[in-house]
Amino acid sequence: MPRSRGVPRFILILALGAFACGPAAAQRTQLKPGWNMFSPTQDMQVGKQAATDAERTLPMCNSPKADAYVTQLGKRLTDHLTTNGVQYPWEFHCVNDRSINAFALPGGYVFVNRGAIEAADNEAELAAVMAHELSHVALRHGTNQATKAQAAQAGVGIFGAIFGGSTGGALLTQLGSFTAGGVLLKYSRSAETQADVMGTQVLYDSGYDPRAMAQFFEKLEQESKGKNPPEFFSDHPSPDHRVERVNEEIEKLGGIPANARRDSPEFEAVKREVMKLPVAKKGVPRADASSGGKDGGPPPAPSEKMVDYEGSGVSLKYPENWKQFGSDENGATFGPQGGLVNDGSGHPALAYGLTIGSVMGKGVNAGELGSATQELISDLAKSNPNMKTTREAQNVKLNEKPALSTYLINDSPGGGKETDWIVTVARPDGMMYFVCTAPQGEFETYRKACGAVFDSVRFR
Numbered sequence: 001m002p003r004s005r006g007v008p009r010f011i012l013i014l015a016l017g018a019f020a021c022g023p024a025a026a027q028r029t030q031l032k033p034g035w036n037m038f039s040p041t042q043d044m045q046v047g048k049q050a051a052t053d054a055e056r057t058l059p060m061c062n063s064p065k066a067d068a069y070v071t072q073l074g075k076r077l078t079d080h081l082t083t084n085g086v087q088y089p090w091e092f093h094c095v096n097d098r099s100i101n102a103f104a105l106p107g108g109y110v111f112v113n114r115g116a117i118e119a120a121d122n123e124a125e126l127a128a129v130m131a132h133e134l135s136h137v138a139l140r141h142g143t144n145q146a147t148k149a150q151a152a153q154a155g156v157g158i159f160g161a162i163f164g165g166s167t168g169g170a171l172l173t174q175l176g177s178f179t180a181g182g183v184l185l186k187y188s189r190s191a192e193t194q195a196d197v198m199g200t201q202v203l204y205d206s207g208y209d210p211r212a213m214a215q216f217f218e219k220l221e222q223e224s225k226g227k228n229p230p231e232f233f234s235d236h237p238s239p240d241h242r243v244e245r246v247n248e249e250i251e252k253l254g255g256i257p258a259n260a261r262r263d264s265p266e267f268e269a270v271k272r273e274v275m276k277l278p279v280a281k282k283g284v285p286r287a288d289a290s291s292g293g294k295d296g297g298p299p300p301a302p303s304e305k306m307v308d309y310e311g312s313g314v315s316l317k318y319p320e321n322w323k324q325f326g327s328d329e330n331g332a333t334f335g336p337q338g339g340l341v342n343d344g345s346g347h348p349a350l351a352y353g354l355t356i357g358s359v360m361g362k363g364v365n366a367g368e369l370g371s372a373t374q375e376l377i378s379d380l381a382k383s384n385p386n387m388k389t390t391r392e393a394q395n396v397k398l399n400e401k402p403a404l405s406t407y408l409i410n411d412s413p414g415g416g417k418e419t420d421w422i423v424t425v426a427r428p429d430g431m432m433y434f435v436c437t438a439p440q441g442e443f444e445t446y447r448k449a450c451g452a453v454f455d456s457v458r459f460r
């Protein structure tokens with residue numbers, strides 16, 4: 001039962017079509033964004049929403065000097081980036097995270113960890129990481145992969161739930177690493193090669209030593225040989241023949257430029273600056289740490305007093321001391337202060353609370369609920385490799401409607417393991433699901449709170 005939304009085939013054909021250029025430019029590899037169901041404007045909408053959340057949940061450097069520096073360096077690179085006529089808003093942020101990573105959200109929202117600045121031996125290496133990230137934005141790899149994932153789903157899919165709404169942005173980001181991070185920021189090896197090649201061109205055109213592209217990644221790989229690879233590689237798998245492909249592109253560009261820039265006094269000054277920043281703990285939310293647990297401890301227990309929520313097609317009550325992290329026509333996310341955390345690799349994720357979502361498009365009858373639930377769980381498992389079912393689906397009732405209750409174990413974004421309690425219910429226009437999440441040790445408290453929420457559910 002494929003989703004009704006048609007695949008815009010003409011875009012595929014256009015994307016495959018090569019185009020001719022002048023004699024000088026004809027040498028370099030021509031790269032264009034692939035098949036994409038989303039418009040560049042949607043990239044920006046989804047990216048902006050995710051960036052707002054990232055800023056709220058990630059520990060930021062809060063160093064005007066570091067932010068100004070990455071912005072200036074980023075703009076120098078985007079001046080030489082081919083975007084096929086799209087004007088991206090480009091924002092650059094320094095994140096106070098010592099892991100070696102950087103990420104760029106669709107639409108041009110770029111986050112550079114202090115760890116990446118500290119690991120770079122010169123400005124060209126940092127420029128290489130950023131040029132690689134900018135190329136993912138220009139080639140629209142995030143939503144391209146979401147497009148391919150959606151097309152591959154021959155039935156009810158989580159992507160329908162995420163992207164089925166107007167922009168899908170709110171739910172997309174609230175689900176955090178549980179789903180969205182796994183789709184938008186985990187690239188294929190072929191996307192990696194493209195980002196390397198385009199990044200090499202950008203470095204070359206911006207006057208940097210283009211060899212830095214392969215050098216930096218190779219250095220990281222050598223240093224980590226076998227154990228604790230930098231976080232960067234969890235989202236950006238190393239493509240085969242990386243050095244050879246970069247060198248090949250440098251040849252096409254006409255060789256290493258004579259006065260290629262490798263370092264600057266500004267880079268060295270900013271590197272010293274970020275090295276002095278206090279170290280921020282992982283898994284500790286930034287903006288709401290004050291009223292959450294002290295020093296990253298657990299958030300306050302769910303209040304027994306409940307308040308009302310009116311969603312589309314459903315109403316319920318949730319603990320008074322929970323906030324609504326976001327909602328759209330397909331769902332909402334609730335949790336305590338401190339419930340949304342940085343999972344340590346740049347993705348905001350729900351560690352404590354409840355997510356409501358729906359998989360729309362086709363009615364699910366009670367007999368199909370089991371298979372639709374399995375599909376939802378296997379979709380989630382794709383981006384959560386350590387997720388395992390601990391209790392198979394059992395029949396329950398939700399507001400007198402037949403529902404299924406399934407328990408899973410997964411990595412908690414704050415560290416350790418979490419329990420996920422998923423309740424699915426058939427609706428005339430699809431399937432609605434509720435995911436109750438808390439670290440294993442604290443799950444009993446949340447089972448009670450979520451149980452009270454489930455008892456209050458009323459479908460309209």
Ligand SMILES: [Zn+2]
Binds near residue numbers: 132187191192195235
């Ligand atoms: Zn990459």
